[in-house]
Amino acid sequence: MQDKFVDMVSAKAEVDLPLSSFQPRSSLTTAVTVVEKPKFPAIDYHNHLDSTEPRKVLGIMDRCGVERVVNITMRTGEEGLAMMDRFHGAAPERFFSIGWMDWSDVTRADFVQATLDRIQRMLDHGAVGIKFWKDFGLTVRDADGKLLRIDDERFAPIFAACGEWKLPVMFHTADPTAFFQPIDQHNERYEELAAHPEWGFQDSPVTKRELIEQRNRVIARHPEVTFVGAHCAECSENLQWLGEQLDALPNLMIDISARTPELGRQPYRARNFFLKYSDRILFGTDLLPEDAMYRLYFRFLETADEYFEYPSHTSRQGRWNIYGLFLPDDVLRKVYRENALKLLKR
Numbered sequence: 061m062q063d064k065f066v067d068m069v070s071a072k073a074e075v076d077l078p079l080s081s082f083q084p085r086s087s088l089t090t091a092v093t094v095v096e097k098p099k100f101p102a103i104d105y106h107n108h109l110d111s112t113e114p115r116k117v118l119g120i121m122d123r124c125g126v127e128r129v130v131n132i133t134m135r136t137g138e139e140g141l142a143m144m145d146r147f148h149g150a151a152p153e154r155f156f157s158i159g160w161m162d163w164s165d166v167t168r169a170d171f172v173q174a175t176l177d178r179i180q181r182m183l184d185h186g187a188v189g190i191k192f193w194k195d196f197g198l199t200v201r202d203a204d205g206k207l208l209r210i211d212d213e214r215f216a217p218i219f220a221a222c223g224e225w226k227l228p229v230m231f232h233t234a235d236p237t238a239f240f241q242p243i244d245q246h247n248e249r250y251e252e253l254a255a256h257p258e259w260g261f262q263d264s265p266v267t268k269r270e271l272i273e274q275r276n277r278v279i280a281r282h283p284e285v286t287f288v289g290a291h292c293a294e295c296s297e298n299l300q301w302l303g304e305q306l307d308a309l310p311n312l313m314i315d316i317s318a319r320t321p322e323l324g325r326q327p328y329r330a331r332n333f334f335l336k337y338s339d340r341i342l343f344g345t346d347l348l349p350e351d352a353m354y355r356l357y358f359r360f361l362e363t364a365d366e367y368f369e370y371p372s373h374t375s376r377q378g379r380w381n382i383y384g385l386f387l388p389d390d391v392l393r394k395v396y397r398e399n400a401l402k403l404l405k406r
């Protein structure tokens with residue numbers, strides 16, 4: 061009897077595994093629905109095609125029922141324009157481009173005019189939007205080394221011009237809430253942040269809430285501009301708050317790219333959110349096109365499958381699984397395609 065007890069104690073010590081060695085396999089037997097193609101043609105409003113071959117992407121799009129992909133260039137200057145030309149040249153009806161805001165010479169006196177000239181060139185090359193990334197608010201500094209605020213009035217003419225051009229403005233402001241918290245045992249995205257400590261903003265002098273509020277002030281000041289909040293406007297951890305922002309800002313749309321992990325772990329609330337805001341939500345992935353990736357997104361939106369892996373980059377987001385939202389046809393039609401179509405007029 062005594063020996064058995066000793067065995068149990070030592071066995072207990074051995075289960076204190078390193079986190080990286082803990083790879084549990086779910087014992088649930090649940091439905092696995094493969095959605096080869098979406099119920100309605102889909103527009104991927106948020107992607108970065110980078111150096112991929114247009115022809116290769118078209119093959120994936122055809123197999124997966126993806127009608128169009130919006131490529132956000134992530135490059136500035138001639139490189140960005142050449143990228144637009146390359147994809148528009150390959151399939152002008154299927155590839156669309158959002159240009160990347162260039163902050164490289166933000167300290168020059170005529171920066172606003174230079175930016176307007178650059179956007180004009182993007183328009184000449186067929187751009188359907190301009191993206192302001194998270195560096196705006198977090199790292200871009202003025203000539204004195206002061207952090208620039210998103211709601212800095214000096215940039216108002218840029219947004220006003222986008223209104224005149226009817227050019228949608230995408231904002232990726234702030235980041236997931238976990239990225240603003242210490243990278244420690246309480247951080248639910250510990251493994252991801254430990255692998256990419258440079259993604260953390262725990263030492264940022266500006267809080268996530270302040271950044272979102274700065275951004276929202278710009279959106280409120282420019283009602284003539286349609287703004288797209290990338291990644292659920294970075295508020296998918298708090299759909300109550302996100303809903304309040306959508307209520308207050310009728311010119312704000314959101315894309316769901318890279319946020320199925322958040323939406324899919326709160327499926328009741330997320331489903332109601334999609335039903336209520338179906339006119340404001342855009343399908344997007346933010347992941348390099350692959351058949352399996354697109355099919356996971358379709359499974360999430362269309363099926364009632366339970367507890368399955370979310371689409372993600374290799375370092376994953378957190379140790380949880382997601383649940384499908386079984387959205388009705390009218391919602392799917394808008395989210396997959398109709399909402400995006402309104403923004404894609406060249």
Ligand SMILES: [Zn+2]
Pocket residue numbers: 106107108132346
């Ligand atoms: Zn992105």
